Amino acid sequence: MNAATSKKIEPDQSWPTAMLIDGVPTPGDGEAIAVENPATASVFLSFAGASPAQFDRAIAVARETADRGEWAAMSASRRAAIVQRYIDLLLEQADDLERIVIAEAGCPISSAVMPVQVRLPLIQARQQLDLYLTLPESESNPLPLDDRINFAGNVFQSMRRYVPHGVVAAISAYNFPFFLNAWKVMPALATGNCVILRPSPLTPLSALAMADAAQRAGIPAGVFQILAEAGAEGALRLTTDPAVDMVSFTGSTDVGRKVMAQAAPTMKRLQLELGGKSAQIFLPDRLEASASAAASVCLSHAGQGCVLGTRVFVPETDKERLMAMMAASLESVVIGDPLDPGTQMGPVITRGQVERCERYVALAMQAGARIVTGGKRVGRPGHYFEPTILDVPDNSNPAAQDEIFGPIVSVIGYRDVDHAVEMANDTIFGLSGYVWSADTRAALNVAKRIRSGTVNVNMGGALSAYGSSGGLGLSGLGRERGVEGLRVYQDLQVLNFTH
Incomplete structure (x- = not known):
């Protein structure tokens, strides 16, 4: 970084x-x-x-x-x-x-x-x-x-x-x-x-x-x-x-x-x-696409978006390899002044938001999570926090349940697709969701099982004037x-x- x-x-x-x-x-x-x-x-x-x-x-x-x-x-x-x-x-x-x-x-x-x-x-x-x-x-x-x-x-x-x-x-x-x-x-x-x-x-x-x-x-x-x-x-x-x-x-x-x-x-x-705590589910036939899952969140206005897929679900057997790929995508990220054309990630809005990010990283670790990359404020003037990937043991972790509104992604392993859907739906929110697969029909079948006002299949989200968006649950x-x-x-x- x-x-x-x-x-x-x-x-x-x-x-x-x-x-x-x-x-x-x-x-x-x-x-x-x-x-x-x-x-x-x-x-x-x-x-x-x-x-x-x-x-x-x-x-x-x-x-x-x-x-x-x-x-x-x-x-x-x-x-x-x-x-x-x-x-x-x-x-x-x-x-x-x-x-x-x-x-x-x-x-x-x-x-x-x-x-x-x-x-x-x-x-x-x-x-x-x-x-x-x-x-x-x-x-x-x-x-x-x-x-x-x-x-x-x-x-x-x-x-x-x-x-x-x-x-x-x-x-x-x-x-x-x-x-x-x-x-x-x-x-x-x-x-x-x-x-x-x-x-x-x-x-x-x-x-x-x-x-x-x-x-x-x-x-x-x-x-x-x-x-x-x-x-x-x-x-x-x-x-x-x-x-x-x-x-x-x-x-x-x-x-x-x-x-x-x-x-x-x-x-x-x-x-x-x-608020939202949207899930990104990567099915076994599209795992390589998860390499950009963390960057897609952190580089989207420093994670300050309610629809961002901050919970990333991948197969347990591939989790370590995929987290390493995600971390590599953030190694050369340029953090700095928003007016500099070379800047890829800017600040969060206030000092209080930086402190909120710090607090949730600490809570996540207390509940068994591990920092893969990032995890702390950036040593420069302004309200900057490092793009952060957390290895989260299960969906009950505070970092997987609460909206943080910063550049923090939780990666969670699933046993099978049913387990992934169960965890995706284990939330008070229901604003957005993402499913990735080489088989569009299979991805759509999973998408239909997610309780969310919008679910995106093989895409990062659509902002069309002709298609509406809105939340279920506490979203x-x-x-x-x-x-x-x-x-x-x-x-x-x-x-x-x-x-």
Whole structure:
């Protein structure tokens, strides 16, 4: 493992720090937000975040705007045209948005996941608009012919109508900040909702940078608002205020539980994408593919991805040989400054996340695991942790059960395929999964046995605008992308009438 040279990220005074409230860029009047560069562990920008009173005002404005109904009453094609213009304007500033994401999230500029941070979600948002315009706004219920004549002899019709929830609170995570913001905002706006975006306090700038383009695109005041905060009081208001109809949240399972509990008294609609502990199962006829299993996790934004396959299952008889191959794939990894084109792996988000990685390595070893490679923080400024492979004796190990959210992979041996599937399903999570085999049919048969919202066969995962993703178990509920990711922002109304 090598270190790249260090470059200092200078704050760019053009990066916006104002909130967007009722169509007006508004300085925050709450606690200061200190944005830290995880590559240097230093604060590079500080500004006033939104106060609880400003959140209250934004909620009131959104409620009033939704109740007027002008945005929802607009034709789907006209609304989509405005959102399309918004997407186009954001694509024009993609380079600046990427610089912001590198500065606040620490994703390396040349990493394979950098295109996913900004450009891919905007391209997919265009595709989502195309998909949305193919969906019916209303459709007939499939009543049998005899049921279409009511008791009075009149012709009876029953229709399904899809309507926006009203006010949607979008609360996003830090690892792919702009990506998650776009995933929530674009479909919610397209389907006619008023949206309040509250980004992670760790990565607020990429959300605030979305404000100017929204105004230039012609999104009406009150339809889309952005508020960043240092703490969580505003988020609490968004999840509890009766004026908010839906919460779309991406984050940890622990916080997701709180969001669900806070939303319960007012029975808000929910879309939750939470934690994961995804399994990669390598069948005996495709073992050589496991050589890149650890690198695929560690080099994906330092393992900070909820869908990453952090549990690697291989046959017990081949485990030592395959772990050596995985370790070899990490020997020459360049760890360093995200701005250096030679950097392959950057930092995790905070010092606390480094300490979490250290703690789980220690817990894993106490429970019988062995460090194959890595296992400690990198000796340089910033929040760096070595890409780590753990030889884990069984699936009950803490490193195999809990989401760590860092560059740590657990390798676990299985006796046979049934044993591998049993261990893959021995988890509270169910977000993603991976099966590798030279026999696609055999791999699909194994995939169908895995309890997970998404399972990928012989591939690292698909981010298609036309296919949805979502979790089972404590990985959340509701879907993002695809038809389901559009309909989740709509209520179903049934209209019955005679004529």
